[in-house]
Amino acid sequence: MTARSLDWESGQGERKWRRRSLWALLLLVPLALAGQAYDSVKTLLGGEDLFPRQVAWGQSAHFGGSDWKLTDLRGAFGMSSLPPDSVPVLADFSVKVGDPDLQKLWLGCKVMLIDAEGRRWSPTSAVSLKAPGDVHTCVSAIFSGARRGDTLNLRETFLVPRQATKTIRPAVGLASERPHFLFFQLEKD
Amino acid sequence: MFADAAKPLALTLKLWWRFWPQLVAMVLLGIVFGDLFMQIAARAAFLNHMAGLALLTLVALTQLTVTVAMFQTLLPALPATRAAQQAARSEASGEVPSGGARLARMVTVALLPFFAYYAAWGFLGDTVRQYSRVTLDMAPFGESAGNVLDVLDSRWLVLSVAISWLIRRFANAMQKRGEARSFWQIVVVICETNWIFIGLYVISRWKDDVVGWLMSRNIFSVLQAAADGMAAPIASAFADPMVPVEVTSVDTTARLVNLFFYMLLPVIWLVLAALIYGYDVRDDKELMRAHQRVERLGARYSTIPKFLRDFVEHFISGYRSRYLPIANGVRITLSSGVVLVVTLIVGYRLVDWLAAWAWLGTTRLIGPHELDTWQVLSHGVSLLFGSPFQDSSTGILVEPLRICFLAAILETAFALPKRQTSGGAQPTGPKGAAEVEAQNA
Numbered sequence: 001m002t003a004r005s006l007d008w009e010s011g012q013g014e015r016k017w018r019r020r021s022l023w024a025l026l027l028l029v030p031l032a033l034a035g036q037a038y039d040s041v042k043t044l045l046g047g048e049d050l051f052p053r054q055v056a057w058g059q060s061a062h063f064g065g066s067d068w069k070l071t072d073l074r075g076a077f078g079m080s081s082l083p084p085d086s087v088p089v090l091a092d093f094s095v096k097v098g099d100p101d102l103q104k105l106w107l108g109c110k111v112m113l114i115d116a117e118g119r120r121w122s123p124t125s126a127v128s129l130k131a132p133g134d135v136h137t138c139v140s141a142i143f144s145g146a147r148r149g150d151t152l153n154l155r156e157t158f159l160v161p162r163q164a165t166k167t168i169r170p171a172v173g174l175a176s177e178r179p180h181f182l183f184f185q186l187e188k189d
Numbered sequence: 190m191f192a193d194a195a196k197p198l199a200l201t202l203k204l205w206w207r208f209w210p211q212l213v214a215m216v217l218l219g220i221v222f223g224d225l226f227m228q229i230a231a232r233a234a235f236l237n238h239m240a241g242l243a244l245l246t247l248v249a250l251t252q253l254t255v256t257v258a259m260f261q262t263l264l265p266a267l268p269a270t271r272a273a274q275q276a277a278r279s280e281a282s283g284e285v286p287s288g289g290a291r292l293a294r295m296v297t298v299a300l301l302p303f304f305a306y307y308a309a310w311g312f313l314g315d316t317v318r319q320y321s322r323v324t325l326d327m328a329p330f331g332e333s334a335g336n337v338l339d340v341l342d343s344r345w346l347v348l349s350v351a352i353s354w355l356i357r358r359f360a361n362a363m364q365k366r367g368e369a370r371s372f373w374q375i376v377v378v379i380c381e382t383n384w385i386f387i388g389l390y391v392i393s394r395w396k397d398d399v400v401g402w403l404m405s406r407n408i409f410s411v412l413q414a415a416a417d418g419m420a421a422p423i424a425s426a427f428a429d430p431m432v433p434v435e436v437t438s439v440d441t442t443a444r445l446v447n448l449f450f451y452m453l454l455p456v457i458w459l460v461l462a463a464l465i466y467g468y469d470v471r472d473d474k475e476l477m478r479a480h481q482r483v484e485r486l487g488a489r490y491s492t493i494p495k496f497l498r499d500f501v502e503h504f505i506s507g508y509r510s511r512y513l514p515i516a517n518g519v520r521i522t523l524s525s526g527v528v529l530v531v532t533l534i535v536g537y538r539l540v541d542w543l544a545a546w547a548w549l550g551t552t553r554l555i556g557p558h559e560l561d562t563w564q565v566l567s568h569g570v571s572l573l574f575g576s577p578f579q580d581s582s583t584g585i586l587v588e589p590l591r592i593c594f595l596a597a598i599l600e601t602a603f604a605l606p607k608r609q610t611s612g613g614a615q616p617t618g619p620k621g622a623a624e625v626e627a628q629n630a
Contacts, residue, residue, distance in 0.1 A: 021210035028217035037568035
């Protein structure tokens with residue numbers, strides 16, 4: 001076998017391996033990325049409220065083992081000693097407990113308001129409004145000892161800019177249901 | 190002079206352009222299998238701590254195999270290196286094994302220096318750290334497995350090394366019988382990797398205890414300062430403890446020592462590349478000629494009674510054939526000319542520097558996000574450029590470039606006119622080197 005034919009054959013072999021490697025990249029890049037990022041993606045999906053599940057006004061939705069229903073969303077206008085152009089907003093929910101293991105199912109409970117631009121507001125403790133004795137917040141309800149069939153009244157207080165009040169909608173996220181969260185429609189919707 | 194420096198750079202780009210799909214695919218395979226073996230080792234650690242540690246050697250072995258395979262891929266484009274191997278081939282005797290046996294032999298040749306490099310630069314500690322992190326993730330409070338690294342302090346490690354020694358002996362015997370040689374060669378390699386890996390890591394841990402004990406005796410207090418000075422350079426090369434910045438001060442000596450180690454890493458990598466391409470000597474005459482004193486030492490050694498020499502040879506002959514290439518590797522590097530050595534050091538560090546800036550630039554380009562989102566994105570960026578913050582992480586764009594650069598430097602060194610004209614400096618390959626040529630053909 002001459003040197004030239006050996007060279008030609010090795011060139012053929014190289015081209016073949018180049019082509020095979022290019023095809024292999026299509027498989028290997030996603031595989032390596034998936035292997036490396038698996039834990040982080042799991043953390044991201046388990047810790048973020050990414051995909052809304054729409055709930056029409058007056059309807060209840062099964063979420064975290066219980067049935068959630070938005071009963072009221074209103075602004076408390078006219079309060080003094082607040083930053084200018086900010087409005088306290090109260091969101092009321094009525095939740096019928098299905099699975100009473102709230103300490104597990106409701107862990108990481110997060111009620112929030114989301115406006116049309118996608119901005120999110122968490123509950124505040126800067127404003128305290130009087131509430132009836134049987135009203136809980138989402139976190140305090142976890143330790144309320146509620147049983148199957150009980151109905152819990154939840155209220156969260158927010159402080160949002162006045163111009164955002166036109167488009168805000170309440171939403172609820174639970175660790176057991178993430179990355180999905182409930183996104184409630186209002187009566188006017 | 191400028192042309193001398195530019196030549197390897199141009200060749201680097203040429204090599205990269207010709208082989209990038211193969212090289213990137215290999216880096217990716219290394220990443221995938223490295224992750225896989227790490228997971229297997231961590232899971233095995235829950236059953237038996239020693240088994241986990243033993244399997245951990247596969248992670249380091251994967252990295253070495255990928256490196257060797259990448260260098261071998263570039264060989265068809267390195268005519269001067271091939272010519273050197275061809276010359277060696279005409280001298281080489283013995284049969285030409287193929288496929289797995291060839292790769293296994295090349296891995297064996299590079300094994301010890303690779304691990305020495307691996308340990309000296311703290312990568313061994315990195316691998317063990319990654320391993321303990323993975324096991325900690327699986328059992329957050331160490332509830333089911335306890336501390337998986339406690340075996341490192343146990344005397345049972347001796348048993349582990351003894352077992353791998355027995356397996357190696359058995360594999361050697363089987364190999365001599367001629368049954369499935371390449372398979373047994375691979376078994377031998379894995380056993381050797383196992384005890385080098387465990388041995389080096391344990392030595393580095395027990396060393397601290399021994400030094401601590403010695404220092405607790407007052408008679409050695411004079412030696413303490415000297416020992417600190419000797420221990421500091423290696424410790425500070427990587428895994429440095431956290432020290433408040435206002436307490437630190439960098440004197441000229443420390444700076445020079447740091448500079449030395451900064452420059453040494455590229456040289457060590459070049460030596461590894463030379464090893465992989467089979468720059469070896471089958472006898473040590475060439476090295477003995479290097480220095481009169483060494484020559485005298487050699488002469489004195491040959492006057493030792495034969496039975497004593499046989500006794501010593503029994504222990505060192507296997508390893509001598511592997512350490513000699515290192516000595517020769519250093520020699521070819523240093524005899525390649527100042528311009529080439531400077532190009533090597535600056536170029537190698539330039540690749541690192543550019544990779545770090547590319548990492549930073551990309552993160553700026555992506556912009557701010559929430560932490561959880563960023564954790565996911567950072568894996569993508571690190572896959573491309575390697576992470577400056579992660580232990581021994583390799584990027585699919587950077588690692589091939591680095592390997593191409595090292596191969597280009599070596600090729601330029603072999604192609605230097607003075608090397609081609611001087612007969613004494615002809616590289617000779619181990620049996621494995623000659624086989625590469627045959628394989629390429």
